[in-house]
Amino acid sequence: MLQSSNLYRLGPKYPSGQQGKTPAVACREAGISQQSYYRWRKEYGGLDVDQAKRMKDLERENVRLKRLVADLSLEKQILKDVASGNL
Numbered sequence: 001m002l003q004s005s006n007l008y009r010l011g012p013k014y015p016s017g018q019q020g021k022t023p024a025v026a027c028r029e030a031g032i033s034q035q036s037y038y039r040w041r042k043e044y045g046g047l048d049v050d051q052a053k054r055m056k057d058l059e060r061e062n063v064r065l066k067r068l069v070a071d072l073s074l075e076k077q078i079l080k081d082v083a084s085g086n087l
Contacts, residue, residue, distance in 0.1 A: 021029075027037045044052040 023037055024034055027034050030037075032040075044055070047055065
């Protein structure tokens, strides 16, 4: 399973010719697959490490809030049904 902490260790620069390593070698050293690296680069390539971490935190919060809205909407519908006697 991919661990996000491994992605952050790659840093804001890609492990390419700039650092003298191929992506394959850098990924192996970081403990991630090349597919994960390229997916990460596509999604977070232009961001600094702290920006990427902040984005992941916001994504987690967004999922939590969406779940909360869904639960509240369900409760509201149940209360409507009970109030109108449709049970």
